[in-house]
Amino acid sequence: MAELSEQVREWIAAAKFWHLATVNRDGSPHVSPMWIDVEGDHIVFNTAVGRVKEENLRHDPRVSLSCMDTDNPYDRVVIHGRVVEFVEGDEAELCMDRLAKKYVGTDRFEWRIPGERRVKILVEPTRARHVVGVEPFRRGIGPDA
Template structure:
């Protein structure tokens, strides 16, 4: 029987290792667009980068609503879905700082600055999502 995760449990779950998020944004015609993203939690916000001219970037500029799913695909299966509204920043210092922090999580601290330099450039966005709703379950098949 599935069990609800506590606040501390879901935060630890989404921050564990290199789990990616599956980000859902809203296309202009109202249909969903889903893409994997590297991300971090920063307090009660999700932080990630994307290109301004990507499908994600264009969708978020028009309609900031998102859902982010993070899951463990191994039995007994756990997942967290975070919902909220995105705020976009093109401040290069901010974009570069967070790109480096995100790069450190996924590629290791020794490559953090490389990813900050690669992704902290004009045309890249910093996306901050205030978390409005959390659905977090563990042991789905348990």
């Protein structure tokens, strides 16, 4: 598990929108804007059972999350990880309400669809980095390789 730096935790604590990338069954990417938070050392987000992202993650637990500063798109955070737990029931509903409080200021998530079942998803980060400007080439790749 990668440790989340204080700077990355500050980005997660803010009500910033993140892009979640998952892998479709055919190997193509699927990207969704998400509300996220942190619980201990895990990233947490919420969705409904049956959504594409939920089905993708049950098949392939790898995720990538990215977020950019809206005032400076060259300032960004990227987190890679894997899903380690799916939680349904009351805990998932409470998680969704906590995210709604953080992001829109309401005590409850007001956009529930009748009959939907929420699922809280916990991600173990395997790599997290804050990048400002252009990323350097990886070792062995680039003009001086």
